[in-house]
Amino acid sequence: MKYFVLLANDGEMTPWTEMTPEEQEASMAKHGAFDEACAARPGVEIVGGEALGDGSMATTLRTRGGEMTVTDGPFAEAAEQIGGYYVIDAPDLDTVIDLCRVLPAYDIDIRPVIDMS
């Protein structure tokens, strides 16, 4: 199964831009450890993943009555905190939960990717 793992700079997590260089380094090291943990786990593969610009860089598109408007984003207050994502192929949810333990202390949403084929 494919999982979309959404990382939010919420809770105990400091936003990237407010971290000291040491904290940034420690954070990167944890992402490195996550890569290694995924590579070492049978049946697990990181399919994709990026760090994202914060909410102040978001542009929101909304279509109402067939009319699309463009505004300053993000579209929901909670989305303000989103810092990045992974797409992971894994056998089941418990595997993903377990692997996420090595990531920095983000608030994380895990969603299954729905096969539309």
Add this chain to the structure above:
Amino acid sequence: MTSTSDRSSTCPEQLIEQLYRAEWGRLSALLVARTRRLDLAEEALGEAFARAAARWPAQGIPANPAAWLYTAAHRYVVGRLRAEAIAGRKAPLLAAGARWSPPDGPAEALTEELPDDRLHLILLCCHPALPSESRSALALRLVIGTPTEQIARLFLVPTPTMAARLTRAKRKIVLAGIPIDSPIGDELRARLDEVCRTIYLAFTAGYTPGTGADLVRTDLAGDAVRLAALVHHLVPEAPQVRAMLTLLVLQHSRRDARQHDGHLVTLAEQDRALWHEDEIRAGLALVAGLAPGEGYAEELRLQALIAAEHARAATAQATDWSAIADHYAVLEAHTGSPVVRLNRAVAVAEVDGPLAALDVLAGLDAALPHSHRLAAVRADLAARAGDIELARTSYRAAIEHCTNDVERAHLTDRLAALA
């Protein structure tokens, strides 16, 4: 398993009822593990029991009734899968179909004891990714076989609401990829706290006052006790499970004394002759095996010790309130819970009087701002201390905050009874 010896003397109807109680969980766990169709498992099992009821009286009881039921249920699932394939539909959302494979060999070969996958099923039902109000319902449905309309009755919601809740939970399990059969390691054992909380929620739901004949639903609280006994049987070494079972057995032993003529009867006023003595003995034997621990296990152990003090008292007057107040003090230090402090106040009232108990309540309002119980306890204590004015304002506050019709009526009576 039902032994062969007592089968000869049993009529088919009785045997089917026994098998439903004894084997539902094992058969359901096995069907889920082997077919991976959560949606079809309970339907298939229901069908298998219906077929047994139709056939056994005429054709006789099969040599291995549990295996017969499994085979019938399994065939039902296979038939449904075939029908789906013929209809050319893509496997519906509920199917974990990608990993399903036909059973190896004929199901008739299942003459030996069926393997026990019930712990997997219980951990699945209590997975932390499921909404907590669904976990209890799912565990009762899949592991105990409690019918959906009965679970709805337990939680005081309409049957379609409960059916939808169960369906959503099963969908989430399949769509989110919650594993059905992870190896039981330390991580899964760590989830036993969650299992205990799930069972406790189902148990207490049975004693949440409902209306009319459903004032309390002790039969369904009994299903929660059976679930606790099953988990204890599967993991006898788990301290939180043992403590949970002890607590439930002791509390449940008082079920027949808890209502009279459509009214709730308080512990002090209960007719103790109605308490189930054999269950109290079993509960007290379990208490003796509880060792001090930590975390949720310790919380449950202390609650079990308190329940044991009540169970030991031959009369309300004989209750060792001092021991109970001490247990509550330890429990309060352990949990920091304002609800525990509220309960401690009730015990302190019996030892040191209502004024001392009112002191224990001081400062709780901030922690329990909308609690009708805090106001109700304060009202009772004030009435006993002779402070009728405080009793009156507190009962009014309690009535205002109480969301349960039955309890509110009880509080209104108490207010009216004030001099």
